[in-house]
Amino acid sequence: MENNEAKSKLVEDNQDSLEKKTGLKAKRNLRKAKKHNKRQIKSRTKAEIRQQKVQLSFFKKLKSWWPFSKVSGRIIFGYLLAILIGGFLLSIPGVVVASGQEWDMITGMFTASSAISDTGITTLDTHVDYSIWGQVFILIMIKIGGVGLLTLKIVLLSMLNKKVSVDDQNVAGTERGAGTLGNTVEMIKDAFIFLTAVEIFGMFVLFFGFYFTPMSTTEFVVNNPYHDFAKSGWAAIFHSISAVNNAGFDILSNASLQPYNQPGQESYFIQVIFMFQWIIGGLGYPTYTDIKRKIKAHKEGKEYRFSLFTKINFLIYSILLVLGPILVVISEVATYEKSLIIYNGVEKRSTFAWVFDIIFNVTSCRNAGFSTVSVNNFTAGSKLIMAFWMFIGSAPSSTAGGIRTTTFGICVFAIFAVMRNKQSVESFHKKIPEKTVRRSFVVVFISIFVVVSSIFVVYIDSNKMLWDLDPTIAGTNYTIIELIVYVCSAFGTVGFQPFDNSEILAMGVISKIILVLTMFIGQLGISNTLLAFVKPKTKHNFGYLEEDVTIG
Numbered sequence: 001m002e003n004n005e006a007k008s009k010l011v012e013d014n015q016d017s018l019e020k021k022t023g024l025k026a027k028r029n030l031r032k033a034k035k036h037n038k039r040q041i042k043s044r045t046k047a048e049i050r051q052q053k054v055q056l057s058f059f060k061k062l063k064s065w066w067p068f069s070k071v072s073g074r075i076i077f078g079y080l081l082a083i084l085i086g087g088f089l090l091s092i093p094g095v096v097v098a099s100g101q102e103w104d105m106i107t108g109m110f111t112a113s114s115a116i117s118d119t120g121i122t123t124l125d126t127h128v129d130y131s132i133w134g135q136v137f138i139l140i141m142i143k144i145g146g147v148g149l150l151t152l153k154i155v156l157l158s159m160l161n162k163k164v165s166v167d168d169q170n171v172a173g174t175e176r177g178a179g180t181l182g183n184t185v186e187m188i189k190d191a192f193i194f195l196t197a198v199e200i201f202g203m204f205v206l207f208f209g210f211y212f213t214p215m216s217t218t219e220f221v222v223n224n225p226y227h228d229f230a231k232s233g234w235a236a237i238f239h240s241i242s243a244v245n246n247a248g249f250d251i252l253s254n255a256s257l258q259p260y261n262q263p264g265q266e267s268y269f270i271q272v273i274f275m276f277q278w279i280i281g282g283l284g285y286p287t288y289t290d291i292k293r294k295i296k297a298h299k300e301g302k303e304y305r306f307s308l309f310t311k312i313n314f315l316i317y318s319i320l321l322v323l324g325p326i327l328v329v330i331s332e333v334a335t336y337e338k339s340l341i342i343y344n345g346v347e348k349r350s351t352f353a354w355v356f357d358i359i360f361n362v363t364s365c366r367n368a369g370f371s372t373v374s375v376n377n378f379t380a381g382s383k384l385i386m387a388f389w390m391f392i393g394s395a396p397s398s399t400a401g402g403i404r405t406t407t408f409g410i411c412v413f414a415i416f417a418v419m420r421n422k423q424s425v426e427s428f429h430k431k432i433p434e435k436t437v438r439r440s441f442v443v444v445f446i447s448i449f450v451v452v453s454s455i456f457v458v459y460i461d462s463n464k465m466l467w468d469l470d471p472t473i474a475g476t477n478y479t480i481i482e483l484i485v486y487v488c489s490a491f492g493t494v495g496f497q498p499f500d501n502s503e504i505l506a507m508g509v510i511s512k513i514i515l516v517l518t519m520f521i522g523q524l525g526i527s528n529t530l531l532a533f534v535k536p537k538t539k540h541n542f543g544y545l546e547e548d549v550t551i552g
Helices: 002-065 070-089 105-116 132-147 149-159 166-176 181-212 229-244 268-281 285-299 308-334 351-364 380-392 405-419 434-461 463-467 477-491 501-505 509-524
Strands: none
Touching: 070 105, 070 132, 070 509, 105 132, 105 509, 132 181, 132 229, 181 229, 181 268, 181 285, 229 268, 268 351, 285 308, 308 351, 308 380, 308 405, 351 380, 380 477, 405 434, 434 463, 434 477, 434 509, 477 509
16 A cells, blocks of 8 residues: 555656656746847848848939929929920820821920910921810910919919928929918919909900901911800810910911011001010019009008019019110111111011010010010111020019020129129119129029020021021021020020921921920929939038139
8 A cells, every 4th residue: 555655646746747858848948939030130120220221222212313393303303294295285196187297206396385485486386286175285384384384283273272391392382482481371362363363354355356367378278266156165265375374375377477467457456465465474473572562562552562573573574574675776767778677678668666576575575475566577787686585584483485584684783793893792772692692693694504505405406407598598597696596495495487388397306305394494494404413412611722723
């Protein structure tokens, strides 16, 4: 009995010992497994960290290689996408009705770029070579270019009482030239409402002008709206938007407004309405807000001072508006016997007729592109003056192109400051920041480089077409003036065409691409295109020694 109990106790002791050993082994195995898992997790974490570092390094390098800033990149690619889509739409058969132009993407993109940049240079006649759908697409593109892509987005969000993000405000402010981020939405809403009101007023007035005014049909291919309700209505809508947005597109004839300016059939009423609309369109978005605030302050008996932008813009715009026609009058009078503006080859025209023609067309060459006489009727001296006016353009953040009035004005003020040995550039008792002055000169220099390079490339690429213009004249020297006018017209988004459509179609593909780029740069401005490649440099805690350099 005792032996049995001793045996059972021994068995139990052995079992306990075995369980203890098994438990200890299991615990050791568990600890080993935990350590192994920790090592795996740690190694995996290190690998993930290394991978993340590689990815961050790659994206950092990619960001450093990316040429555009966030703001300028959105603006540029937005407009490029609009041009591509517009070029495709204007190439669809039935939209373009000109024979042989179906699915011609180069021609479609050329017209789309001209419409979005509000230029007006065309290779096809809008009134006959595009259907009503094509004209509608062109009009939409004109509105996009004149108002701005981000402006339309902000206006839509405001109408829906939605919040506008800071990023959108920043991009739209850069696109339309808002002085501060805080007043971007207000400026855009004010400008959009005001310009839309001007367009509606123009539609109403132009309808009666087109409906009751006969046009010359003897020398031109026309789409005559005289006593045609539907044609007059569509012409009023199209041309009012085109004029306010300084686009220069028309659906009346193959020669702009020239059918309304023939002897005995002059329509000065229509011409004055067009001038009224494009001058307003060329003043710039910040100016409208300033005028609104001035009127509001006057009603409340308060004092409000215009911004320096508005003052400089008004000053330069007014000087160019008056000085341009005066210089062209001097040029035409100096070459009286060769002037086709004063002397039509048979007899001298009335003083009022040729003076008004100069006022209309020189004013138009600033931004609008509508013409009542052929630009080739002007003498070479007049065309050079007009080309320079095209190069300057109108106000920043307006519907026009060029280097802009304020850029030109600041450069002039800087030159006078140097002549007067002043250390700073001042205007209207305000000091203009040195950074703005430097940037203005950079814009002018790069713009000159762009225009001269474009003239050179087009001359080389399309030399055969230029030589074939008039075989009786040896060489192409006489066409250089026309080429300068044409390229400046593209850069200033004006739309004056010294060459007819067949001659433009005969230009080389490279010439057309260069002209598209020139129109694109002219519309968005040097700051939003070429200077968009300039990124802020890392600041250093040191500077270099100064050393003077002799200049001319």
